[in-house]
Every structure is written in C-alpha cells, then in structure tokens.
Amino acid sequence: MDGQVLPKVDMADPGARIASLLDAQKAGWAKDVTPDHATRDDRLKRLDRMVVDWQERFCAAISEDFGNRPAVVTTLTDIVPLRAAIRHARRHLKRWMRPRRVSLAWTGQPASAVILRQPLGVVGIVAPWNYPLNLMLSPLTGALAAGNRAMLKPSELAPAFSEALAKAVAETFTEDEVAVVTGGPEVATAFTSAPFDHLIFTGSTAVGRKVAEAAAKNLTPVTLELGGKSPAILDASVQFDKAVPRLVWGKLLNSGQTCVAPDYALVPRDRVQDFLAAVKAEVDRQYPGLPANPDYTSIISPRHFSRLTRLVEEARETGAEVVELAGPHDPDARVFSPVAVIGAPDETAVMSEEIFGPILPIVPYDMLEEAIAYINHRDRPLALYWFGEDKGAQERVLSGTIAGGVTVNDTILHLAQDDLPFGGVGASGYGAYHGEAGFLALSKEKPVLKQSRLSAVKLLYPPYGRFSDWMLKLLGRFG
Template sequence: MDRTLDPTLDPALDQSLTGTPLRALQDAFHAMVARSRAEPAPDLAERLDRLARLRAVVADNEERFRQAISADFGHRSAVETTIAETMLVFSEIRHATKHLKSWMTSQRVATALQFLPARNRLMPQPLGVVGIIAPWNYPLQLTLAPAIGAIAAGNRVIIKPSELVPHFSALLKETVGRRFDATEVLVTGIEDEIAKGFAHLPFDHLVFTGSTRVGRLVAEAAGRNLTPITLELGGKSPAIIDASADLNEAAERIAYGKLLNAGQTCIAPDYVLVPENSVQSFAEKVRAQMRRMFGTDPANKDYTSVISDRHYARLEGLVADAAQRGAKLLQPARPDDPNWKAHRKFPPTLILSATEAMAVMQEEIFGPVLPVLGYRDPDDAIAFVNARDRPLALYWFGKDSNARDEVLSRTISGGVTINDCLFHFTQINQPMGGVGASGTGAYHGEWGFRTFSKLKPVFYRSKFNRLADLDPPYGGKIARLEKLMRFMS
C-alpha cells in the first residue's frame, strides 16, 4: 500500500468527513507520512533533541501532570504518580539517550564460509509513522514509554490518549504541541470518532495498551492494512505461594502490588494460590498489611480512587456475585458505604472460597479485590494457571529453588517477578510484553528500539567473490561448488 497516496481510512468508514476531527487526523497523518518519506532517517543529533524535548514536556509540567491525573481519577496518590509514572519516564529517556548511538550502529553478522569473501550487516532503520493508543490507568508512563522507543528509533509518532483521562489528555496535547512540530509528534483529541477511526489508519506500526477485548478489535482493524502491531493487554496474573515461602513477607509484597493505583495495574496480582492449610492465615496477613499501608479511612491520600463510577459499579458487581455464590469476604467496609463511595475509593477486599463459577474468577479484576485460593499440590497450582489464558505476569514466592524452577519451566507468561510483585516491569534492560491473550510484541530500552526499527540485512559482496560460478552454463564447476557446500553444511 502507498501510505502517502491512499486518502481513505477504511472502506466501511464515512467518506464525507470534511471538517470533522477524524478528517483532521487523517490529514495530519498523511502529512506526517509524507514528511517521514522525505526525511526517512533522522540522525543521532535530531533523535537526541526530540528525546530532550520530550523530557522537557514532563519535567517542565510535572506538577501539572500530577494534578491533571488526580483530577481524572477523582484522587490519585501524588507519590504513586511520581514513582510509577514520572520517574519511569525519566529513566527510560535517560537510558535511551545514553545508549542510542550504539543502538543505531549497524551490527556485524557472520558470513557463511561458502560465501566469502563478503560481509553481512544488520542496518536499523526507522519504520516511519508509529501510532499509540494509550490507556488510562498509568496515562503518562504507558503513553510515553512506547513513544520514547519509537522516537529513539527515528520514527514520527501520533498518540491517541484515553477518553477516561480528559484533563491529562488536554494537558499532554497542549505541552507536546508547544515542543514538537505536528509532523514530529502529535497528540490527538479524544473524540469518539477518533477513537473509532484511529486503528484504521495505515500506520507503519501500531501500539495498543488496554483490555484483551478491545485489543482484538484493534488488531482486526490494523490487520486490514497489514499494520504490524504491539498489544500490551492484561488478563489474570497469578501469584503462587510455595510451601517454602515466608508468609509474612509474601503478604506484605502482594498487598503492595495489589493496592498500588488501587489495583488498576495490568500486571497486578489478580489472584493468589496458597497451600490449602494456609489460606485463612495468609489472607489475614494480607489484610493486616493492607491496613498497615493504607489504613481504613477512605480519605487517605495514599489510596487512589477508582477511575469512574462505571468501573466502581463493575467491581461492586464482582464482589456481590462472589458473596451470593458463597464466598467469604474480608473487607474494612462494604463498597456501598457512603464514606467510601463518595471518594470513589473501593474498600480493599479479599475473597476466600472463590470458585470458577464466580465472575471474579472469569475476568480480569483491575481493582483492589483479591481472591485467595487453596491448592493441595504444587502440580495442582501449575495446572490451574495453565488451564487459563497465558497471563501478562506471574509471581512466585518461596525459598525452594527446585520448586521455583519447576514453575518457571512449566508455565508461560509475559514476565515474572520472584519473591515480589511488579518489579520485572521496571527492568529497563528486559523486554516488557505479553503472550497469547495477554499481548504480543515488547518494548522497553533497546527492545523498544528494535520493535520500532526495521533491522535490514545487507550483504556486501567482494569483487573477489566467486558467486559468478553459479551462473549458467552449468557443468563441472557447479558439481564442485555443490560438493563444497555439502561439506560445509
């Protein structure tokens, strides 16, 4: 497809869009594509300048971003915004800036003996225009992290923020617009028609972070243009407590991993598997840790609100369904308590005796609700995990290295943290990505640079190379060459 000439988004979309936000986006997209084709490979200095300007966007408006995100949530812990968003963005930019020169260097690749003398190189090149459909739960970090990789790789970027964070989205659009030309980095509006049409644009690469359900729709739309796609989804990430684990330590770390951002984290532990004789005691330990960290006052500034009334009601429904089906609940208050609901703070809730018939075990929770289930044998825990979609994260707690390695070798997940939660995500030298229903593709550090680059293989033939011996007329020379190649294979 000639992405600079095709004027349409998709045959199914209305073509009479003059003056609409979607038409404006379409025009901006084609202008960006034309510019990227005219200037396909920005040099190191230009890429570093763009990264520096992106850092300035955040650094110069750090407090404004904190306030905007908190306004969108109803209340967002300022500390959580700093440590889980701002600092990670700064770290990502610093890492890319430090290593970009070496990432951009063509890599030497070995040449098979029968083709010598010659050279092979892998040449990284920008893909062109990268689209990013961003989520609401960590709007700054999960918007800019893939953008950093795309910019480092020399691409131009269009960002579609989430409609659930309008204050943040407006601020990002304003601040990016001041630092970047619209053909370098562009932030769109959050209108419904843009949300519906964005994935239909023929990007050179598209990144989506969000739910598996919406991810399927985005992948379908992108597939019509054969657009390569990175999907960062979610699912039900398990935590397995081995019999060798320190229950107090595991309870503390799971409580933190679950309640960070009020559980609205795609890699939060979704449920916990515990030896069946320890379920009650472990749940009590987790509850005690949750109270120690966040207390029982919904006005606590360290405890983040649920993003919207609709999501609050969804969590209420999950807990109510579990209770009606016989689950035991451990919580400081009922979710319909006016003191909690007025702040849109959902009471941290532990669910015991959860069954597969309960909705809480059928869908990603994405909130401060944690089922604690018992298992009899380590094989049962592994089988329980493997009977479900492959999760974005898996957590294992214990001291038995053989049991640990058994879980690592027999389960597949996007990433793993041992004896803690979440921290594999913060490792900038490791890729971040899902598998199966939890996503495809990866970014972070050099992995992001590679994702948003075309590693083009180049073969340099020497004038002394005898590949001409392959030309007709065939005869004895081919037989000799074939004998040599068979000897070397």
C-alpha cells in the same frame, strides 16, 4: 520551542484529521528517513524536559480524572520510571544505532554483511487511563530513539490529562514529529484503522482483538499489551511477614488499577486463614482509616465502580466467602475499599475476568503441581509472582509456567527495569518494548550484503554443464 495547541477531533469524520496528520508525518519522515544520533537525542532530551516542566500539571490532571490520585503515586508510577527510560535510551542510543556486522558462510566469501537498524516511519500509540503518562510516553521513547515520528491517542476516560498532554506536546514538538489526537471511541476506531507503520496498543484483551483486526486490514504490525489475570503463588515455604507487605503493595497500588497487579493469590490450603489475617493487618497498616485515607486512589469512573461491586456480589451469591479487608466503600468518592474473596467458582466473573481493582480472590491449593496446573489451564498471564524460600519450588514454577514477565518475592518491579523487555504472551498480548527491546520493535533490521569484486558466483552462471554439476555437489557437501 513554540507550537500550536492541537484541536480536538470532534468533526463528523475524525478520520480526516488523523489522515492529515499521518500524511504530514510521513512527508516529514521521507525528508529524513534515517535520522542521525544528534536528531534523535534532541527529541529525547525535549521529551524529558517536557515531563519535568509539566510534572505538576500532569499530576493535577490525572488526579482530576480519577477523582483522587495522590501526586506521589503518579510521580512513582508515571514520572520516575518514564524519566529513567528516557535517560536509559539516551545513554545507550549510539550502541543501539550502530550497524551490526555478521559473519558469512564460506560460500558467501569474500563478501561482507551488516544489519542496519532503521526507523519504520510513523508509529501510532494508544494508551489507557490507568497510567496515562507512562504508558503513552514510554513507547514514545522507544519510537523516538528508533528515529520514528509518532501520533498519540490518550484515553477518553482521562480528559483532563489528554488536554494537558496535547498542550505539552504541541509546545515541545512540531506536528510532523509528534502529535496528539483526542476524542472518544469513534476517534479511537479511526486511529487504529489508520495505515501506521507500527501500532502500539495497551488496554483490555477484548479491545485488543478489535485493534488487531483493524490493523490487519493495513498489514500494520502491532504490539499489544493486554493484561489478564496475573497470579501470585504463595509457596509452602513462604514467610508471610516478608511476602504479604509486598503483595499488598502491588495489589493496592493505584487501587489495583494496574495491568500487572496480582489478580489472585494461590495459597496453601492449611495457611489460608493465616494469610488472610496477615493481608488484613497489612492493609490497615498501609491504608489506615479507609475510605478517608488520602493515599488511596479512587476508581476511575462510576461504571468501573459498579463493575467491581457486581464482581463481589456475584461471588457472594454463588457461595464464596467475602471478607472486607478495611472500612466501607464510598460510592460518592468512588473509593472501593479492599475485599478478599475465597472459594469463588471458576465460572464467576471475579475468577474469569481481569479484576482491575482492589479485590483479591484467594485460591487454596494442596500441592505445588496443582497450583501450576491451575495457572496453565487458564489464559497466559501478563505477569506472574512467586513468593517463597524453596529454590527448587521456585525453579519448578519458572520452568513450568508461561507468563509475560515474572517477579520473584515481590510484585510489579520487573516492569521498571529498562533492560527487561515488557510484553505479554498469548491472550495477554504479543510484542515487547522497554529499552533496547522497544528500539528493536520499532526499527527495521535491514540485512545488507556487500559483494566483493572477487566474487566467484559467476561460476554458477549459465550455460550449465558438468562443471556446474560439480559445483553444486561441492556446495551441497560443504555449504
């Protein structure tokens, strides 16, 4: 379909453009409050076609924003899971939309009741720069499946992608269906302060708190996916030849710039050196020749590169052992080669802040309960990983810790399953999406009771007397 390229929001009052778009989308929603299956499926089909048609341009734009990100990484992490999510939604949409009959207590008979799933209206989606396509359009998939309109705000750290997305969306949807708003922090502030019917934000915990505060002024419900320090427990029963390749892959995918990347590794104290040697060998196997390896993603900006450098230097200055796992860094190309840090104090930034880069702190432990306690004394993580062969130990970890999601004997892969809800807990966020969880998060489950003409409720109408007292005693006993 034809469409106009949306202008960038660079006016003195970015809220004016946002308010105008929001009014247009709410007006469009009012004309079709609960779109039928054909309308929703058509929007999902157009979204999928847009991703296919723009795939090469999206990959090129994302690589431009990073400095270098291989097309295979974007295809693996943004394109493939996104298209799978769209197909999943289309395949299950009729079932998700179907009204659900519920039973009534005998006191409600002979009435009937159903739960209707209706769209909320207009959904705002704010996505970060690390997986800019997937983390924007995966929530959009749930929004469109649920019958909503949507406004999208990509990160200002991904300007090339933002421009490509705005053009692609304008060619695919009308402004009152889906619209893109671009701009810097002032635009993001205006966007998150707008009275959406629901807001989805993916990003840091610090910014997430501000988003929640801004949305609260409008009583806008919010889904927050915030990341955090996701631990990987290497159990005493672990086999390093199986576990380490999977851990290294998850840690270094996108150079660690992943919200569910394993942030630190808890390793049995007597096996730390063997673990370190295995990690170093696996880094060299997966990414030989660093910093020149073209499969390795650059750090998104000079500021983030400097931040990673400071994390390592502070740890070194406080007595931690810093182990270079590959070649030197290349500041000009923003290539930060992998580093392990052993024995960093808990108060250092590398142990208290989400790393979001290829730095792997190693925390030795003696007993499994010690590792579990270490995790539970920190903010609840977005993800948790356990590696080992001991099923009893596995169950102790699963039942003894709280995390947004878990992968056992691998990393990240729980995120790619559309029937598993994705979301955080505590400081790592709240709410969930993916698959039916996303559909439900962006729907209103409206309870409807349909009264029968044979209803006996009139027996409780005033004036009250001895019969009313008898009826109330009966209801109290059997209701």
